[in-house]
Amino acid sequence: METIILSSNSKSKIGLLVQLAKELGVKTSQPKKKSKRRVDEITLISEKSLAEAWNSKEDERWDELYKK
Secondary structure, three states: OOOOOOOOOOHHHHHHHHHHHHHOOOOOOOOOOOOOOOOOHHHHHHHHHHHHHHOOHHHHHHHHHHHO
16 A cells, blocks of 8 residues: 655645545545644643632632522
8 A cells, every 4th residue: 555645735625635535435544633722831830729729628618608
């Protein structure tokens, strides 16, 4: 089996190539794109302290007030 790698900046062109390949009975696969989203460092650092605050006994008392 031979492998052909195609790349393009145009989604419509890639779509046409994939459609053509399917009509010709050629197996296609497209690699998953990596997410460009990143969590900033401050969020990662504060996550633990926020979790501790949210799970504290003082926070549980606020939950009881909202239930009433």
